[in-house]
Structure formats: structure tokens, C-alpha cells
Amino acid sequence: MDNTHSADASTVPGLLAGKVAFVTGAGRGIGAAAARLFAREGARVLLTARTEAELKAVTEEIRSSGGTADYALCDLADGAGVRAAVDRAVALYGRLDVAFNNGATTMPPGPMEQVSEADFDHVYAVNLKGPWAAMVAEVAAIRATAGTGAIVNNTSVGSLMGNPALPAYGALKRAVNSLTESAAVAYGPEGIRVNAVAPGTTLTAMMRAWDERSPGTVDRLNAHTPLRRAADPDEIAQAAAWLLSDRASYVTGTVLPVDGGMQAV
Numbered sequence: 001m002d003n004t005h006s007a008d009a010s011t012v013p014g015l016l017a018g019k020v021a022f023v024t025g026a027g028r029g030i031g032a033a034a035a036r037l038f039a040r041e042g043a044r045v046l047l048t049a050r051t052e053a054e055l056k057a058v059t060e061e062i063r064s065s066g067g068t069a070d071y072a073l074c075d076l077a078d079g080a081g082v083r084a085a086v087d088r089a090v091a092l093y094g095r096l097d098v099a100f101n102n103g104a105t106t107m108p109p110g111p112m113e114q115v116s117e118a119d120f121d122h123v124y125a126v127n128l129k130g131p132w133a134a135m136v137a138e139v140a141a142i143r144a145t146a147g148t149g150a151i152v153n154n155t156s157v158g159s160l161m162g163n164p165a166l167p168a169y170g171a172l173k174r175a176v177n178s179l180t181e182s183a184a185v186a187y188g189p190e191g192i193r194v195n196a197v198a199p200g201t202t203l204t205a206m207m208r209a210w211d212e213r214s215p216g217t218v219d220r221l222n223a224h225t226p227l228r229r230a231a232d233p234d235e236i237a238q239a240a241a242w243l244l245s246d247r248a249s250y251v252t253g254t255v256l257p258v259d260g261g262m263q264a265v
């Protein structure tokens, strides 16, 4: 094999080299995979969620692999807490370039007449008001420091179709797609790109909990997925990393399904 033109991996700059990244829901699942990946790709990363033990473990893992990371506790339902976490990234690293608004909660699966008002209100506060508060704080921080940047929201392929098993979750995720488009239009002129990823079935605690409550869910979803399997969390993180990177410099206002083709069926 002729390797004359192959690049030495150690000399290729990372996808997010030099950037400061803010990741919500970074203690486990897709957010933890994203924090690890963003750090491997050269970003300094501020991780947030509510469970300190999980955040600490991922942060230490990143540091022991030579990356730069720290964490801040925050509940996405608390706007002041979200703003304080974004401010912490700027205080620690002096700037903010990119953010992955990934953290979210779910609810017991079932038809809409079984959704309790309390569950609806909680999912609204965490999954819609949280990303809204985060985007507002992130745009302010990017403007005040890096000047230009990018934001990716994590929604769901279930936001792009009827979602009878998780109706309120699906509706609020669709609302985040709308906020994504609105933010892309509002902040595009100043060089801040805003996109979303819409994952399909991804093997995390959230998906395992759904499968435990409704046994056979993952198998059923996989049977409706052209690639016939669930995603590893890193496969979703890879799409977010690309959208946040300068390689996606002309991409804004899009909701990218990362779903093994489920949405195409």
C-alpha cells in the first residue's frame, strides 16, 4: 500500500480544536459520549447535569485521557441555574464557541389521555424551556467572547412524526425544532449557526428504561429501522461534533435525522 500521502493522525488538528464547548446532560448516554468526543477533537469542555457522581466520572475520564474538562451542576428546569452553568464555562475557559443542548428527561410511555398534568409540565420545563434558556445564555456568551459560534440541540426522530407512545415528549421535541429554526434565522446574520440532531433509537439509560416498561420496544423500533439496529451514543455525538465544527460552516437551521433511516420509512 502506498502511504506517501496519508496524514499522520497526530498532526491533523481535531474537528473542534481550540474551541470551548458546553454540553448539557453530559453525565451519561449521548451527552457523555459527546463530551468525550469533543475533548478528543480538541475542545475544552464544560459538562452539566444534576448528578455529580456521573459528571465527575466523565470529567476525570476525559482528563486522564489528556483532555480538558470541568463540570457544573444544573437543573434544566431552573433558568438561573442554566445561565450560571454557561457563565461558569466562560469564567473557566475565557470564552464560549459551541454548545450541545442535549440534556432532557422522558416520561412513562402511554397514550395521551394517560399523560398526567404534572408529567407534561415537567417535560415542558426541562425539554423545552431548558433548551430555550440555554440557547439565550449561550448566544449571549458567544457574542461576548468568541463572537461567532454554533449550537446544536438534541431533539428526536420522534419529533418528526406522530408519537403516540410519547405524545407530550414528541410535541415538546418538535417545539425545540421550531426554536432551532427561529434561532438560526435570528442569529445567522452575526455568524452563530443553530442546528438540531434528531436521533433514532440509541442505546442509553433512557432507551433501556422505556424498553423495561414496554418490553420489546428496542426490537420493534429496530425492525422499523432500515439499518436494523440501534445507534451507539457515539454515533449521535459524531453528527453533533460535525455540525458544531467549522466543516459545517454553511449549515444552519437544519434538523438532521441520525436515525438509521427510520424517518425515511
Ligand SMILES: NC(=O)c1ccc[n+]([C@@H]2O[C@H](COP(=O)([O-])OP(=O)(O)OC[C@H]3O[C@@H](n4cnc5c(N)ncnc54)[C@H](OP(=O)(O)O)[C@@H]3O)[C@@H](O)[C@H]2O)c1
Pocket (backbone or CB within 6 Å): 024, 025, 026, 027, 028, 029, 030, 031, 048, 049, 050, 051, 052, 054, 074, 075, 076, 077, 102, 103, 104, 105, 126, 154, 155, 156, 157, 158, 198, 199, 200, 201, 202, 203, 204, 205, 206, 207
Ligand atoms: N436514547 C434515545 O434513543 C434517544 C432518541 C432520541 C432522542 N434522544 C435524546 O437524546 C438526549 C440524550 O438522551 P440519552 O438517551 O442520552 O438519555 P440519558 O442517558 O437518560 O441522559 C440524559 C441526560 O440528561 C440529564 N438530565 C435529565 N434531566 C435533567 C434535568 N432536569 N436537568 C439537567 N439535566 C438533566 C441527565 O442527567 P441528570 O439526570 O443527572 O440530570 C443525563 O445526563 C435527550 O435529549 C433525549 O431526548 C434520545
